[in-house]
Structure formats: C-alpha cells, structure tokens
Amino acid sequence: MTKKRKKRPNGSVFRRGHKWAYAFQGPKHPLTGERERITKSGYATEDEAWEAMDEAKAAIATETYVKPTRATVADFFEAWFPYVRTSTEPTTAANYETLARAYVLPWVGKRPIQDFLPSVVAALYEHLLTQGRRKRNTNWEMYQLWLDARTAKREIRPREIADKVGVSYAAARKAVRRYEVGRVPAKPEPGLAAKTVKSVHIMLSSAMSTAVRWKYLSSNPTDGVKPPTVPRRSHNTWSPEQMARFLKIASTDRLFGLWVLDASTGMRRSELCGLKRAALDLDAAVVRMTSTRVVAAGAVRDGSGKSARSRRALALDRFTVQALRAHLKRLDSEKADWGDGYQDHGLVFCWEDGRPIYPDTITEQFNRLVDRAGLPPIRLHDLRHSYATIALRSGVHPKIVSSRLGHATVAFTLDTYSADIPDLDQQAAEDIGGLFLPPADEESA
Template sequence: MNRQLLGASRKSDNSGEGAVFKRCSCKDPDTARRLNAGCPKLYRAGGGWHPHHGSWGYQLELPHHPGRPRRQLRRTSGFALREAATAELDHARSLLDLAGTSPQRREIADMLAACKRGTPLPDRDTVAKRVKAGVAVHTDKTTGACLAMWLKGRRGLAEHTMRGYSDHIRLYLTPHLGDVPIQDLNHHHINAMYDALDERNADIIAAKSSPDPRVQASVRGVRPLGASSLQRLHATLRKFLNDMIHTYHLRDSNPAIGIELRPQKKRKPKVWTSAAVARWNKTGERPGPVMVWTPAQAGEFLDFAERHDTALYPLFLLIMYRGLRRGEACGLREHDVDFDDHIITVVQQITAVGYQPVTRFVKSDAGERIIPAGPKTEAVLLDYRRRRDGWRQASGDDWPDTGLFFVRPDGQAWHPQAVSDRFEHLVVKSGLPPVRLHDLRHGAATYLRAGGADLKEVQELLGHARVGTTSDIYTSVLLEFQREHADTAADLIPRRPPAA
C-alpha cells in the first residue's frame, strides 16, 4: 500500500500539478547508494509514514521557454511535516496562477527557478502588485539602472527640476549606490554615502585653507555640499525609492525614511552696519552670507549704477524698490508694465538651467502677483522705455521682437547670469560692501517693513506663499533699523534723578 501511494505520488510529479514526497539519506549496505524514497524505515509497521525518519519535500513542473528543456522547482528535503511541504508547494502554485497564461507566467517561473535551497519563496502580495502594474515580476537590476529608468520616465517637470534630479543621480547617487541591487539597498548603504560626502566636504575645506597653492588650485571652483544641498539630494533619493515601491513595485520599503541629516540652518539677512563695514574693510570678512545694505548704501549704489550702467540701472532699481526676483525681472514682458493703471504684473521668469536660459511661468500661485509701481519707480521705467525706443530705431530691421520689457541694447533678452555678473562688477567698482543681486530683494522687503508696512503687505509684494516665511526671514534684520526706538519705553517712564 505504501509503495502504491509513493508510486502515485511520484507519478503525479510530471503532471504539472506538483507533488509532495518523503525521503531519507539512508544507504543500501550492498551498493552504498542512497535509498531515498525506498527506505523501509520511512514507514510504520501499520503502513503509515514514520514521524521521525526522513523529511518531506516537493517538486513542481514549471513553465519552460520554447526550445528549452523542461524544468522543475524541486525541494528534495528540509520539511519536518508534510503540511509544511504542501503549504510551500501551494504557495508556488499560487504565484504561477497570478499570471494565468500570460507571458509573465514564465517570468514567475524564472523567479521560482532562481530561488536557492533554504531561501523563502517570493511574497505573493508583492508579486501580485507587480503583475497588476505590468512591470517585471522579478528583477536583478542595480540601483544605478533603476535610477536611469526612473529619470527617463519622469514627465511634466520643470527643466530646472529635471536638471536637479539629473545632477543628483550623476554626481552622487549612481557613484555611491549604483552597483547595489535595488532590492538589496538598505539604510547602511545610504548612510555610507552621506559619510563619504561628509569626508569629501572636509577634504575640500582643508584643501581651500592649505598653504600650498597647488592644493588650493585642485579645489578651485569646487564647493562643499551644504546642509540645504544634502537635504535636496535626500529628497530626490526619497522620491525615487517611493516610486520604486508604489509605481514600479520593485521594493517593499523605503530605506531613506528615517535617515538623519544635519539640520538646514536658515540664512537670515544681516545689515551692513558701520561696525560691520569697518571690520570688512580691515579683514575682508562678511558677517554672514546674506547681507542687506542700509538705505544710504542702497542709494549710493543706485547713483553709481545710473552713471556707469544705464542699460541695467532700471532693472536693479526695480528689484530694489519692488522686490522682484532676478528671473522675474529678466522675464518681465512689455505688457506686464501698465503705466496707465500704475501696476506691474509678475507672471513670467527667465531662469538658467546649467547655463541655458529657460522661460517659464513663475513657480507658484503666490509668485504670480500684481504690484503697484509707484511714481518714482514709474519715472525711471518710463525714461528707460524712451531710451530703449532709441535703441530700436538705431537697429532698424535687425531689432528682435522678444516682447520683453528689459532687453540689451541690441534687443536680445538678458541672460540671468550676465545680469548677476554686471551687478557684482558694479558693486566692486563702487567700493560698497558686497551683497548679492538677490540681496536687493531682501533689501526691498526690509526697507518696506521698516517704513511701516505690515508683514502681509511685504508677503504679497515678494510673492511668498506664507506670511510665516516672510516673518522668519526678516524679523532679525529689522532689529538693526529699530534700534532708534529702543529707548521709547524708557523715555516715557519718568525716573528720579540719581542722588549727587
């Protein structure tokens, strides 16, 4: 009876349904060959399976590729109980059934055939998600290959965003994580990347301060990755891994979640006070990366720019008076400046991706705004328009119709970087303490707030999405302008003069 059962079991191995069996490692004393399923010790005297001799296994006929030999998923031993072997066999069958008769059935068979002895079979829910999504049910892709696939599949993003993703992948993610199989990537790999980047930062800083000119030259133009840059890099990695889970179904978890990076320190503007200017003249040190001129210094710069750069003076003035971003000023269109209603509409900007200028709409609803021009601002812009009309007449048919308000004397659009370069050149020539072009925008907000405007008005002028952003940036710098009122309370409170 037992041999008949065994024979039936073995006969069913070739039916495609699979079967479970029991075997042992005993050998024939005469031939020294293993008895396997023929060992008499596998059976009790009553005909049932012996519970303590041998182990259970199973085998399952797998779909094969045309022109290739038949193949099986075979586990010849390792299960103490028949139920355990049957459960795994059923698991394997359920995986194949996910794909029905589609080509993905062979992919699942490939995945099962690649499972090594002693390793668990793939999770059914994970494979089911991949089958439903129509993506590969099993992958040995590297993280680098998946990064390239992910970047290629991104659609509808701004060119600046795509450039950021591309740079993060090319410069950091692929060199450090590219060779790791996507399904093996874990938080240890990611932490190792950030450790390596921190070491690289330390090397760059050390080289820049080296007394050896050759060492300094080796890192000329190379900047260490700051906290904000690392946060942006991590955001790219986190987005990529989320898509590997939810879109491509190649992972079940995101190891980037929970990684701790050094916090991003907000760079708040500081004012070029007399003491700060004196120290800068003596040592060349700036009190901070973001600096704001006092109103007197700002006026001195505008006077200098009006004499030495008539083409860009109106643009610099508009940024300083009305707080436009560089790209917004470069992208300002002719019909955006309404002299009849005395308003300026900010809708478009010209930014640089790499060095390539890109024209696009402003990046948020708050950024798209209408602001009053003001009589003094309008007077300068009207004078500029008359001068620009003279340029057009001199150029004749060669004048390009860009539709932009601010253009070069030849009618072409200003490249944003060229505007910044001209500004920095003027600042150096003027002898004023250094500020960035973007700092003129900070100055506009600061002067407006110091003049009595509330935070909501400043927020709307600058195009901030939240008033909290405006408050966080400008509260500290306003203290420098409010020192003249520091004794207001003390002046109102009468005190007895000190005894002689």
C-alpha cells in the same frame, strides 16, 4: 538542481540548489489578459518561502506588489532623468540631475535599487557631510595661482591661469577681476555643506517617490531618514542708505530700470530676465510675473516661475513706474534705430537690438556697479533679501511681504528672515510691555 514542488492552490514551493523558491501565477494583465508567472528564490527554509509567497500575493491584492528586479540605482536614475525634465521646471530638472550625478550615483549607483534601504541613505548623508566633495573647485584653483603670483610679486595673466586650470580665458579674466576688488573664494572643505546635503535629500525624496509609483520599490527609503539641519544664518543685506547709494551709481546705467525694479520689488533674476512688455501695466502701476528666463545646464530656457505663488502681480511705486517709462521709451527709440535688424522678443530688459541678455551677464554688471559704488559686496540675489528685511523693518505686514516675494507661506518668509531682524523681536517686547507694564526704573534697568 530543482527538486519536487510542494503545491497549494495557485502556488508552489520547491528547492533550488541549497535554497528554497516559490512560484505562482499572477493576476491577468489589464490589457492582454495574460497571466505572468511570479517567482523568487533565495529563502533559507521552506516555511520562509511559503510565507514570502503569501506576502507577495497579499501585496498583489492591494496593488502594492513590487516585482523583483536587477535594476541598479543608476539604471533607475537614467530612466528618471528624462521624466523629470518634462515634469518640472528646467532649473529644477538640471539641479536634480547635477546633484544625482555628483553626489549619489558615484557612491551607490551600482547598488541594486531594491537594496537602497533607509540605512544606506543615512550612511550616504553622513559620508557626504564628511568627505563627499567630488567636483573640482576651479575658482579656488585660480585664486591660489593668482595669490601665489602676488606673494612672489610676479604678474600672472588670465591666459596663464586659464591654461593651467583648464578653464576658458573669459572665465579666468572675470576671476582675476573679482580677486583684484576683494571678491575672493572661501577655502573648500572635504565635506559638503549641510544645505547641499539637504538639497540632495529633497532630490532623492522626489526620485524615490517616482520609484515607488513605477514599482521599483515598495516604499520610499528617504521617508525614514531625516536630512541634516541647516544652521540658520543671517543674509548679507544692505541698509536703505546703501541701497540708495547703489541706485545713485546705477542711475547712468542703461539697465537702470532693472535695478530700480529689483530693489523696489525683490524680484528674482529669472523674473527680471523673462519679464515681457505685455506684463507691464504702468497706467495701473502693476507688473505681472508670468514668465522667466533661467540658466539650466549652461543653456538659457524660458519658464513660467518656480510655483503658482511665484506667478503673481505686484503693485509699483511712483518712482519705479517713472524709471520703467523712461526705460521703455529708450527701447522704442532703439527699435526705431535698428529698423528691420531689431530682434523683437517682447522683453523689457534686452540688448539694444532686442536680443535677450544672458542672465549671468546681468549678475556681472551688478557686481561691477557694486564695486564702483564702494559698497559691501553682496550677490545679486541678496538685493531680494535686502528688500525683504527693509520691508519687514519698516512695518510692512509679513503676509504682504511674503505675497510680494512669491513665497509659499508666511511662515517660510519669517523663518527665512528671522535671523536678519532680531531687533524687531526686542522692539516687539518693548511695544507690548508698554501697553500694560509700568515704566522701568532707568537706574535698575
């Protein structure tokens, strides 16, 4: 039962059941000129209701007012997903949606978004770190089946693994091939890695910033929560000798030009897959990164790079120019052989008939070449890390290395690779000390 109202100019406070409520006329709509009635209940005392109304009016005056809503966290994200698909790169949008659906919505999706407080965010991170893994690890399941069969000295075929785990035959066949050459997965933990939770934080911070702009929230709840610290670990990289060994084995591969370009520039897979012939100026020995091809939610999409810094021009060495000239000559020959059947997408690295190569196929071919070369297994992306560490060790200025990698800042480059090159710090100590300190006594040193 609503009891008699106590009024002030443009506002009133009244009893609603056992609680107090307020109501007042909001500002005129900028287009229609109509005023919206603003009301909220649930206050224990009359004074609390008056105070809350005054706060709401002040927020409206400064355009920071957030209208009470029954929308849940899940309701907001379902509205946010289409927006982020049109406002970010395809891979970013797909990753954000995957992170939200796997690690946020299952735990807090039903919570009213206006109750999504910093304390809730902190509790979510703690839960994810300790027991947040929800996605099935089919790679580990396949490996366990394969390992059990080997222990029992029983042959197990990829078809049997595929049927038992519920994956495709092609996925099981590739998995068995990995296990046979020693590429085995690590046992999954119940909690997520700190790096994954930090990725959740980055996604959530972006989403909640939009929630503030869209007036779901008055402030971003992630601003008061620090993400977990990611331990700084060295990357798996090759030495110059190992890099040379890989290129020697890859010299007979049709995509030799791609492997040389990757090793000599540290380009990302997406940049290699999206590289256009128009972006190559071999007379000037320059390649320009202006387009990418990425896998997002299982589909390949064209993009323009991770950031403005990633859209860059790179100088090429003479051997890389030579390898690329040979590759382009082969492309022209294949185009002539295919005639009208050639599908010209303008790509530097493609199939014989011009069709784009699925990016994961590039990774699989890289793994086969690594195994053939008998080198320590590394990821395709680790070629980029190898390039960076080799360049820094050879004395190339960090600013140049950062620019060639397309990093946002030199500080990011140094932070990323400092654990990979501790010997440079020792060398710097000796070089600097040698400028003004007397030689150390060999016996006491």
